[in-house]
Every structure is written in C-alpha cells, then in structure tokens.
Amino acid sequence: MSFSRSVSNTLFRHPNWFLVILLAPPLLWLGVAYLGSLSVFLFHAFFSIDEFSGFIKYELTLATFAELFRLSNFDVIIRSLVMATAVTLASVVIAFPFAYFAARYARGKWKALFYILVMLPLWSSYLVKVYAWKLILAKEGIISWLAGELHLTWALDALLAIPVIGGPSLSISFLGTFLVFVYVWLPFMILPTQAALERVPVSFIDASSDLGGTPAQTFRHVIFPLALPGIIAGSIFTFSLTLGDYIIPQIIGNSSYFLGQAVYSLQGTAGNIPLAAAFTVVPIVIMGFYLAIAKRMGAFDAL
Amino acid sequence: MRSEGSPLLLKIAALACVAFLHVPLLLIFLYAFTTEEKSFQFPPPGYTTKWFGVVWERQDIWDAIGLSVKVAGIATVLALILGTCAAAAISRAKFFGRDHISLLFILPIALPGIVTGIALRSTFGIMDIPFSTWTIVLGHTTFCMVVVYNNVLARFRRTSGSMIEASMDLGADGFQTFRYVVLPQIASALLAGGMLAFALSFDEVIVTTFTAGQQSTLPIWMLNELIRPRQRPITNVVAIFVIAVTFIPILAAYYLTREGEHTAGAGK
Numbered sequence: 001m002s003f004s005r006s007v008s009n010t011l012f013r014h015p016n017w018f019l020v021i022l023l024a025p026p027l028l029w030l031g032v033a034y035l036g037s038l039s040v041f042l043f044h045a046f047f048s049i050d051e052f053s054g055f056i057k058y059e060l061t062l063a064t065f066a067e068l069f070r071l072s073n074f075d076v077i078i079r080s081l082v083m084a085t086a087v088t089l090a091s092v093v094i095a096f097p098f099a100y101f102a103a104r105y106a107r108g109k110w111k112a113l114f115y116i117l118v119m120l121p122l123w124s125s126y127l128v129k130v131y132a133w134k135l136i137l138a139k140e141g142i143i144s145w146l147a148g149e150l151h152l153t154w155a156l157d158a159l160l161a162i163p164v165i166g167g168p169s170l171s172i173s174f175l176g177t178f179l180v181f182v183y184v185w186l187p188f189m190i191l192p193t194q195a196a197l198e199r200v201p202v203s204f205i206d207a208s209s210d211l212g213g214t215p216a217q218t219f220r221h222v223i224f225p226l227a228l229p230g231i232i233a234g235s236i237f238t239f240s241l242t243l244g245d246y247i248i249p250q251i252i253g254n255s256s257y258f259l260g261q262a263v264y265s266l267q268g269t270a271g272n273i274p275l276a277a278a279f280t281v282v283p284i285v286i287m288g289f290y291l292a293i294a295k296r297m298g299a300f301d302a303l
Numbered sequence: 304m305r306s307e308g309s310p311l312l313l314k315i316a317a318l319a320c321v322a323f324l325h326v327p328l329l330l331i332f333l334y335a336f337t338t339e340e341k342s343f344q345f346p347p348p349g350y351t352t353k354w355f356g357v358v359w360e361r362q363d364i365w366d367a368i369g370l371s372v373k374v375a376g377i378a379t380v381l382a383l384i385l386g387t388c389a390a391a392a393i394s395r396a397k398f399f400g401r402d403h404i405s406l407l408f409i410l411p412i413a414l415p416g417i418v419t420g421i422a423l424r425s426t427f428g429i430m431d432i433p434f435s436t437w438t439i440v441l442g443h444t445t446f447c448m449v450v451v452y453n454n455v456l457a458r459f460r461r462t463s464g465s466m467i468e469a470s471m472d473l474g475a476d477g478f479q480t481f482r483y484v485v486l487p488q489i490a491s492a493l494l495a496g497g498m499l500a501f502a503l504s505f506d507e508v509i510v511t512t513f514t515a516g517q518q519s520t521l522p523i524w525m526l527n528e529l530i531r532p533r534q535r536p537i538t539n540v541v542a543i544f545v546i547a548v549t550f551i552p553i554l555a556a557y558y559l560t561r562e563g564e565h566t567a568g569a570g571k
Binding site: 004005007008009011012015019022023025026027029030031033034035036037038040041042044094095097098100101102104105115116117118119120121123124125126127128129130131132133134135136138140141142144145183186187190240241243244245246247250251260263264267273276280283284287 | 314330389395398408413441445477499509525542554
C-alpha cells in the first residue's frame, strides 16, 4: 500500500484528525496573528501614558478611557457619529429608487447590466474613487465650471458660506467629505436593499392596491417595511465603513479629525498607544450595539 | 391596478444614481489626456497623450507595481489555501464552537481596516519584526482569506457530499478524490475568489499604510500623491491603469459565479 493511500485512509477513518488538519492553518493565522494582535493592542487601553517621559505606564487604569470624554476627544467621536449617520441616511435616499427600479422593472439582460453597474464601482479602486472626487470638487474643477455655465455660482457660494458644513471650496469642507463618503459606500447600500426588494411578492402590492391603498400607502405600509431588513443590512456597511475611515477626511475635508484619523495620528506621530487603543474601542463598541439592534430587526437574514 | 411601465420619476431617479456612480470614474479618463499640469482645471485646456509615455519611463512607478503584484500574488495563493481549508471544515462538519469560528473567519472584513492595520502594527512593534514584503503579505492574507472563504463556502453548500463518498467507495484514495471530484466542483469558485482576492490586495491601502513601513505599493504611491499632489498628470494615468487592472478580474469573477449566487460581492 502506497504512502499517500495509507495517509488518506487513516484520515478517512478518523474524520476528527482530518478536521483538525483543515482547521489548524486558518485558525492559527486568524486566531494568533489577527485576534492575538488585536487583543494585545486593545488591552493597551487599560494602560496610560506617563506625561513626563512619554513612555507607557504598565499599570491597569481607566484613566485613558476617561480621557475620551475630554472635550477635544469627545468632539471627534460626535463628529464621526453625525457624519456616519448623515452618510447612511443619504445612501438610503439615493439607493432606494435605483434598487426599486432594478428589482421591479429590470428584466433579463437589463438586470445583469444593472448588477454590473453597481459591482464595478463597488470593486473598483477605493483610492481612484477618492481621487476622482478630488478632481470634481477642486475649486477649478467641474462643479465650479458647471455652476458658472448655469449662472449658479451664487448658489454654490451660498452653500459654501453655510457655517460648519461649508468652507473655502468644496474639497475643503464637510460637505465635500460627506459627498465622497456617500459616493464610495453607496453600492454597499444598493445591493442588500435591492435583494430585499426582490423578495417582496408582487401579489402583496396588487393586494394592497385592490384593497384601496394609494401608491403612497402601499409604499409606507407594504413595500418599505418589507425592504427594511435589507436597508438595515446596507446601513451596517455604510455606518461602519464611515466610522472607521481615515483616508477620505484626510484628502477631502477641513483639518478637523474623525475617529480613524485620531487613531492614526495617536499611534503614529503622537506615540500615545493607550489612547489610540481606547479610541479604537469606540467604533468596535458602537458597531457591537449596532449589530445587536440590526440582528433583532432581521437584517442578517437579508444579507 | 399596477401599471406595467415604470413611473417616469422613478426612472429619472435611477438613472441619476447610475450617473452619480459612473461619471466620476469617466472623468479620470478625460483628465489623463489633459495638457494642464498644475491644477485640476475643467474643461481641460488641451489634449495630449504624452503622459502615458512619461509614466512608461518612470522607474518608481514600475517598482511600486512590481511590489503590488508580488504582494497580491503571494497573498492570493496563501488565501486560497487557508480559505479553502476553512470553508471545507465549516461546511462539512458540525463541531463544538463552529459558529464562533465561522464568526472569526469574517471578522477581518466586518471590522474597519484600520483596526486590523493598527493591531498588526503594534504587534510588529512589540515583537521587533522589521517591515518587509512579508509584513504586507501578512496583513493582506488576513482579509483575502475571507473573500476566498465566502466564495468557496457558498460552493460547498451547493454541492453534495455524496459524490465524495461515492468516489471513496469506488476505491479512490483521498488525494484522488480531491483531484478528480472535489477540485472540479470548486474550481470556478476558487478562480473567482482568487481573482477577487488579487484585486482586493492590489488595491488595498488602509492596512498597508500600517504594515509597509517605507515600502511603496502602487496604492501607497497614489495615496502620497493624493495628500501632496506633485505630479497630477502622472497620477491620472496611474489611476486609469489601476481601474483597468481591477475591472478585468471583477468582470471575470462575475461571469464565473453568476449561476445563482451573489457571494462574490458580499461585503468588502
């Protein structure tokens, strides 16, 4: 009996050994390299930094977490949460008509085309997408040009004059940051929403209108509730990805920090690993709650 | 009564959404031919193809492409092996802690990339591991594995285990069964998962900023240009190149997996 045959026979007789052999490499990789790194890093949040020497003090403390509530740090958390919420709501509004159209009216070849039209921007390079918006939002870019051609420069100026969300140009304002976030994460909202809408039986809509429901009532009481799990599933992506991103606000936006940027600069130039770890705990905790609520509302069945 | 055609307003909203998704990418193609070097002026004052030649001559860009291809290649091979093992174990067997392990397998994609990156960076720091190609590969394999896992798991769920038993009953050993029965069943899922993993790694920037040190992959090169634009026309051409390199595997993966499943794009 050949060696390979005896090995495979042994494994066939002992399925548990086989299972261990299959599971060991990926588990070691993710369990040790990934989860191990993550736990060690996050545990640093319970340490603090010595204000004089700048070294990490290895004594357990909650002082670093308390620092998150200092005004300048808490600002960052609130700003990120507001941005993530705004981006999620805007994505729902833009994604829904497209998803509804693709789910209800597109057939055959058109359906495949719509799918590809969403997949291409979803999978195309993240940096290229951000770069495209740098071209668009620049002061000398296409939006300013369009506004000039349409004699709407005053409207653009008025928009930019709005305190907080405005700025000297679109590429240096929260408005610009917001637009890029919506653009980059929109496909993540479209796909699950469309999937949920496709499962809404046409007979339900017919029944609603047969029973005297106006289109608006049918939408509010039949279509929207049935699509909601899909929308929530999509919002998990838009919300979580906005919360953790640190590249977009760095390239398009004013100089105020979002969560990801705070973490990046704290672990890099500032060298404050404990506070960086504490900041990292924030999106993880927020997403934990978010996922728990989403699960309760049936979003996971819609994925 | 439900009208058969779509309402005009809905049509317009859907088309506007398509335009919103695609016009920005098309603009980059236009900008690659602009004669303007110092700003993002629209409309471009003139058109030229000279930037393609300039990029061709640039050694730093070739080096960045070389490193990106190398990293993506190694990470894809590792991800294929690890992801397939994981998918085979999770799909075939029921064992204690299976649900927790399957959660662990999607965690690197569920948590923001910055969390993965910073955790690895701090471990490299603690263990005094110097930055190298392998530190980048380590980070990339972690999330590429998840893509392969998702694709292959979906395929395993649709194929029946009885084929494997039949093969063994007929006297094939485990390796023959793998080669002649299992592999043909999952081949297209492997190919699709592998191509998506490659595209994902080739394009990855967030984890890479933490694990690359001074090395420059193509996305890192682009990121530096984005933060401090110095060579705008060259960046435009590189952007087109990146679009081309990622689009081809995506379209190919779509055609390989479209028979009744959507996992190819489920979560990035």
